[in-house]
Amino acid sequence: MGISCNYTTKHRDAILRELHDSHMRISKMKALARSYFWWPKIDHSIEQLGKNCHICLGNRPETPKTVVSQWPEAKYPFQRVHIDLAGPIFGNKNFLILIDAYSKWPEVFELRKTDTFNIVECLREVLAIFGIPSTLVSDNAPNLTSEMFKNFCTNNGISHLTSPTFHAASNGAAENFVKTFKYSLTKMIQDSTNDLCIPDCKNFCICIAIRLILQLTETQLNLCSTEN
Structure with a gap:
């Protein structure tokens, strides 16, 4: 869990704005927040932030279709x-x-x-x-x-x-x-307060989101395989 401090309302608002700068989904914002800071009912604050963002609401992804089949699990980096x-x-x-x-x-x-x-x-x-x-x-x-x-x-x-x-x-x-x-990318560009251009942001929030999903760091990803 992140550091618990006596954050003022002003500080909390600033932290939440920064947290949602790249318009990550609610679950990913919660996971990122827990790594750095905490205050009572922070999850509720994050949920309200995501639910009240008109850019996020206007770009909700479609419900994914059922995958026909799955690939076998890869056993080492860059196997597939x-x-x-x-x-x-x-x-x-x-x-x-x-x-x-x-x-x-x-x-x-x-x-x-x-x-x-x-x-x-x-x-x-x-x-x-x-x-x-x-x-x-x-x-x-x-x-x-x-x-x-x-x-x-x-x-x-x-x-x-x-x-x-x-x-x-x-x-x-x-x-x-x-x-x-x-x-x-669509949400970041539609946000008039975000001055990131496409070449700068193309890997930004996505790599963070994937590491949060997997609960891994870049070191733990261990891209250098020991397999022959």
């Missing part, structure tokens, strides 16, 4: 990664989303173009940091099934699995994050 594209958002913004199935760690890249070349360049950057995954999962989009993309996977020893368009939920790890990404 899921990728998907988000966009265009706000006119012409496109992003490549990558999720590690083991740690749920996300990587987000803004794409100048959504062709295979630019996607592969982003993947090279990720692989240079975290290593080569055993399996990569994507949908059947032409830029993810092109000859260039097939050669990239083959040359790096990556097993590329695709989800059929009529069972897109089978790539749920990446698709769910795309929804979270759009949801968070």
Whole structure:
């Protein structure tokens, strides 16, 4: 539990405004608050903050559909990664989303173009940091099934699995994050008091939210695998 102090009403209001700056959901705000501060009925204050935010109310996500099937649990970091594209958002913004199935760690890249070349360049950057995954999962989009993309996977020893368009939920790890990404980004940009631009905020609240869900720190995520 966070530190309990005699916070004045003025201080509490300032803390709550800062807590909701990135428009996280109520459950995530509560988890973050417990790590740093506490006062009587703080949960109620956070609930009222979220329920009275017109930006959050106007951007509630749709009720998720039932997932057809689930992937087997990954046993180590970057054993399997899921990728998907988000966009265009706000006119012409496109992003490549990558999720590690083991740690749920996300990587987000803004794409100048959504062709295979630019996607592969982003993947090279990720692989240079975290290593080569055993399996990569994507949908059947032409830029993810092109000859260039097939050669990239083959040359790096990556097993590329695709989800059929009529069972897109089978790539749920990446698709769910795309929804979270759009949801968070939309709320932050609609907030006139938030001066963060897209390149600055694309990883901001999302990585925090995922660590709160998993109750993990960056160190505990242990992205460096000991597996051979």
